[in-house]
Amino acid sequence: GNSVTQMEGPVTLSEEAFLTINCTYTATGYPSLFWYVQYPGEGLQLLLKATKADDKGSNKGFEATYRKETTSFHLEKGSVQVSDSAVYFCALTSQGGSEKLVFGKGTKLTVNP
Amino acid sequence: DAGVIQSPRHEVTEMGQEVTLRCKPISGHDYLFWYRQTMMRGLELLIYFNNNVPIDDSGMPEDRFSAKMPNASFSTLKIQPSEPRDSAVYFCASSSGTSRLNEQFFGPGTRLTVL
Numbered sequence: 001g002n003s004v005t006q007m008e009g010p011v012t013l014s015e016e017a018f019l020t021i022n023c024t025y026t027a028t029g030y031p032s033l034f035w036y037v038q039y040p041g042e043g044l045q046l047l048l049k050a051t052k053a054d055d056k057g058s059n060k061g062f063e064a065t066y067r068k069e070t071t072s073f074h075l076e077k078g079s080v081q082v083s084d085s086a087v088y089f090c091a092l093t094s095q096g097g098s099e100k101l102v103f104g105k106g107t108k109l110t111v112n113p
Numbered sequence: 114d115a116g117v118i119q120s121p122r123h124e125v126t127e128m129g130q131e132v133t134l135r136c137k138p139i140s141g142h143d144y145l146f147w148y149r150q151t152m153m154r155g156l157e158l159l160i161y162f163n164n165n166v167p168i169d170d171s172g173m174p175e176d177r178f179s180a181k182m183p184n185a186s187f188s189t190l191k192i193q194p195s196e197p198r199d200s201a202v203y204f205c206a207s208s209s210g211t212s213r214l215n216e217q218f219f220g221p222g223t224r225l226t227v228l
Contacts, residue, residue: 043204043219099144099208101217105155
């Protein structure tokens with residue numbers, strides 16, 4: 001079945017540093033890809049998504065590009081802020097047309113002032 | 114919209130007791146998901162429903178766990194009897210199949226502690 005391998009954390013950065021969190025996937029067909037973010041004490045919320053190859057999802061300064069050739073969907077941000085401290089989850093649709101998502105294990109990011 | 118509502122937010126109980134977690138999905142959403150999150154195992158899908166019907170319960174750990182969705186606006190996850198290893202944060206999420214966006218909206222979670 002479909003699966004996600006996500007960069008293990010924790011990741012600690014200084015404010016304004018560049019962020020990359022790696023995510024690779026294994027899938028049959030053409031899954032949609034997602035990044036979810038979980039702030040302390042809250043549920044997950046969608047950060048960005050991409051539905052087909054070469055699509056770029058972006059939101060709040062974060063970006064990720066759907067790379068079919070490398071089966072990757074790496075999350076990037078050029079300049080992180082303290083408020084970006086959270087756990088980030090890469091996910092994909094379980095199978096074509098399914099509402100079920102498969103999540104990675106999550107990467108905890110801490111940004112220090 | 115109030116978003117996905119879960120209750121209680123925190124539950125502390127003793128081993129062997131019955132625990133019932135509740136969820137109200139976003140109005141109009143036809144999919145409902147129950148997840149469990151722990152440090153050791155991360156985020157696990159327990160079960161999900163479509164139009165109140167359970168579609169996939171392969172993630173339910175054992176017979177002590179059961180979930181129901183009697184109507185489109187309410188679901189429960191029950192653990193009977195509870196054990197200390199059930200301690201976790203339980204999330205409910207909902208989504209709309211008609212949107213084809215696959216975005217799941219999560220509730221704030223219920224933090225369960227079994228002593």
